[in-house]
Amino acid sequence: MRRAAVSAVVACVATVASAQxxxxxxxxxxxxxxxxxxxSNRVSWWPWGGDxxxxxxxxxxxxxxxxxxxxxxxxRYFTSVTSLMVSQHFARVAPHDDEAEVLRGGLFLSYGLxxxxxxxxxxxxxxxxxxxxxxxxWFYLAKIRYQRGLLAEAEDALGRIEQRLPGDLEEDRVLxxxxxxxxxxxxxxxxxxxxxxxxxxxxxxxxxYNLGIALVRGGDPAAGTALLDAVGKLPAxxxxxxNLRDKxxxxxxxxxxxxxxxxxxxxxxxxxxxxxxxxxxxLLGFGWAAAAQGSMKAALVPWNELAGRExxxxxxxxxxxxxxxxxxxxxxxxxxxxxxxxxxxxxDREGANLDRSVAAIREGKLLDGLIARNPGExxxxxxxxxxxxxxxxxxxxxxxxxxxxxxxxxxxxxxxxDLLFLGHNLRQWRDTLGVLRDMLDNRRxxxxxxxxxxxxxELALGAAxxxxxxxxxxxxxxxxxxDVDVAALATPRERELQARLDRVREALGGAAGExxxxxxxxxxxxxxxxxxxxxxxxxxxxxxxxxxxxxxxERQVALAKERDAALxxxxxxxxxxxxxxxxxxxxxxxxxxxxxxxxxxxxxxxxVAVQELAVAELLRQKERLAAYGTQARxxxxxxxxxxxxxxxxxRAPAR
Numbered sequence: 124m125r126r127a128a129v130s131a132v133v134a135c136v137a138t139v140a141s142a143q144x145x146x147x148x149x150x151x152x153x154x155x156x157x158x159x160x161x162x163s164n165r166v167s168w169w170p171w172g173g174d175x176x177x178x179x180x181x182x183x184x185x186x187x188x189x190x191x192x193x194x195x196x197x198x199r200y201f202t203s204v205t206s207l208m209v210s211q212h213f214a215r216v217a218p219h220d221d222e223a224e225v226l227r228g229g230l231f232l233s234y235g236l237x238x239x240x241x242x243x244x245x246x247x248x249x250x251x252x253x254x255x256x257x258x259x260x261w262f263y264l265a266k267i268r269y270q271r272g273l274l275a276e277a278e279d280a281l282g283r284i285e286q287r288l289p290g291d292l293e294e295d296r297v298l299x300x301x302x303x304x305x306x307x308x309x310x311x312x313x314x315x316x317x318x319x320x321x322x323x324x325x326x327x328x329x330x331x332y333n334l335g336i337a338l339v340r341g342g343d344p345a346a347g348t349a350l351l352d353a354v355g356k357l358p359a360x361x362x363x364x365x366n367l368r369d370k371x372x373x374x375x376x377x378x379x380x381x382x383x384x385x386x387x388x389x390x391x392x393x394x395x396x397x398x399x400x401x402x403x404x405x406l407l408g409f410g411w412a413a414a415a416q417g418s419m420k421a422a423l424v425p426w427n428e429l430a431g432r433e434x435x436x437x438x439x440x441x442x443x444x445x446x447x448x449x450x451x452x453x454x455x456x457x458x459x460x461x462x463x464x465x466x467x468x469x470x471d472r473e474g475a476n477l478d479r480s481v482a483a484i485r486e487g488k489l490l491d492g493l494i495a496r497n498p499g500e501x502x503x504x505x506x507x508x509x510x511x512x513x514x515x516x517x518x519x520x521x522x523x524x525x526x527x528x529x530x531x532x533x534x535x536x537x538x539x540x541d542l543l544f545l546g547h548n549l550r551q552w553r554d555t556l557g558v559l560r561d562m563l564d565n566r567r568x569x570x571x572x573x574x575x576x577x578x579x580x581e582l583a584l585g586a587a588x589x590x591x592x593x594x595x596x597x598x599x600x601x602x603x604x605x606d607v608d609v610a611a612l613a614t615p616r617e618r619e620l621q622a623r624l625d626r627v628r629e630a631l632g633g634a635a636g637e638x639x640x641x642x643x644x645x646x647x648x649x650x651x652x653x654x655x656x657x658x659x660x661x662x663x664x665x666x667x668x669x670x671x672x673x674x675x676x677e678r679q680v681a682l683a684k685e686r687d688a689a690l691x692x693x694x695x696x697x698x699x700x701x702x703x704x705x706x707x708x709x710x711x712x713x714x715x716x717x718x719x720x721x722x723x724x725x726x727x728x729x730x731v732a733v734q735e736l737a738v739a740e741l742l743r744q745k746e747r748l749a750a751y752g753t754q755a756r757x758x759x760x761x762x763x764x765x766x767x768x769x770x771x772x773x774r775a776p777a778r
Contacts, residue, residue, distance in 0.1 A: 310341030
């Protein structure tokens with residue numbers, strides 16, 4: 124249900140935006156202390172290696188693709204995927220189309236939308252992407268299928284990878300392939316897959332650990348134990364590998380303890396750090412190993428240390444019973460009795476505290492406190508719980524720390540937080556759609572106001588008159604060229620001189636009989652000839668310029684015609700376009716209005732489900748406390764019974 128809601132909202136937000144025009148290594152963790160069979164994957168389902176993010180972008184040629192990457196690297200994953208989908212809708216991400224699809228599939232995958240991400244990668248493969256991109260897509264698709272339990276399909280996808288994957292992805296591929304083979308019970312193949320990689324100098328401890336698990340499960344426990352023992356002795360440079368080393372040693376210790384090899388168990392467990400995450404279980408196991416060897420005094424050392432720690436761990440509660448048990452075995456019944464009674468009181472108090480915690484959780488204080496103490500700008504896969512709610516809101520919330528660290532609770536709480544974000548996002552888009560409607564109304568008003576003005580200007584300019592004028596000028600230019608009418612191309616200065624000469628000619632013509640005008644007539648003849656010679660001399664150049672100007676005039680007239688046609692088309696289309704935009708807004712508003720209550724209902728359902736996970740964990744702890752209390756009371760009864768039997772024996776008369 125949550126996947127459908129997220130997918131629908133992502134698509135809806137991308138559609139609304141378009142209306143505006145807008146892993147770490149794949150490994151198996153160490154087995155739990157009680158079993159060799161816990162080898163399930165620790166997987167970061169983000170389709171890049173290393174720190175779980177794609178490499179920093181270089182040479183981005185599409186600004187719109189770069190904008191999506193910017194939001195991604197800023198941690199705004201929802202904005203990134205919606206803006207990317209809008210850019211893809213308008214074909215704005217070229218030449219990064221394949222990379223954009225990988226990013227989109229990865230973002231879908233980060234929200235748990237495995238089906239949608241699988242479809243993206245499958246389409247990417249089908250359309251013939253470049254081999255490196257295609258191989259990465261097959262790898263990510265194999266991860267998706269493995270996570271969903273489609274083992275045969277995952278193996279088929281891995282078999283389609285043609286080349287070595289870049290960087291750490293190649294090791295991830297080998298680990299994934301080995302895990303698929305182990306999941307299908309083919310441990311011999313998994314051993315063969317991991318063996319070559321484990322011998323390489325750069326192989327991580329996870330590879331050797333997985334190989335050790337495969338050897339143990341494949342029928343060679345001696346070799347597997349030896350390899351895990353080597354992992355347990357490796358120097359560790361960071362907390363992740365130190366914790367892996369502790370898990371390997373813890374698993375070896377409990378396995379030896381089950382086999383009755385107390386000395387070996389103590390040797391393995393001694394290598395577990397006292398301050399690490401596995402220290403409580405290691406201290407408990409170390410004490411039982413010493414007890415199995417009959418050394419109760421040695422067992423008291425780790426148990427006393429463990430009993431003084433926080434009671435949120437079941438190992439600490441068990442130590443509260445183990446310490447008085449050891450004293451009773453040593454014959455110190457008085458000390459054992461006092462410690463048992465102290466433990467019973469502590470168990471009863473903790474049971475009452477758990478009842479108060481359950482009531483607070485069902486009132487919603489846990490989830491509200493987690494949301495308030497762990498804010499996030501947008502939903503996303505990399506967000507995690509860092510701070511617990513205040514003790515005044517959720518009494519003894521520390522008891523939930525182990526639950527909060529589990530995959531089940533983390534995913535359930537992320538789903539709840541994501542649904543809250545989606546609900547907020549839908550409400551925000553509902554407001555945005557209202558703003559878009561206001562903008563549309565303003566656009567309609569502006570159109571209605573400006574249309575008469577535009578039509579008036581169109582009539583004033585007169586497109587038909589411009590065409591007739593241009594045709595008349597073209598005909599006149601033809602005549603000038605044909606008749607060699609040099610005067611038609613005269614400059615304004617020459618026209619002025621010609622007018623003066625015409626007036627002189629008229630004056631001389633009116634005084635034809637008067638004597639003494641011969642010199643004036645000669646001067647007129649020379650000036651007139653000079654002007655005519657100048658016009659003839661420059662006629663060719665002036666004609667070329669006139670033709671050029673005529674071509675520009677024709678271009679401008681054609682452009683004016685196009686604009687007139689576009690204006691007429693706009694006058695016909697704009698009302699329909701505005702109506703279409705209004706219909707789109709109405710359709711989007713209907714989708715938002717339909718999804719908002721659905722998302723709110725899902726959020727409420729998820730809230731109850733997450734709260735019940737926490738309540739169930741606390742109730743299990745309460746049942747465990749009740750069982751421990753019963754054991755302690757039974758032990759107290761045994762001590763009293765032994766004391767009574769001893770007292771009666773001492774009072775019996777001698778025979």
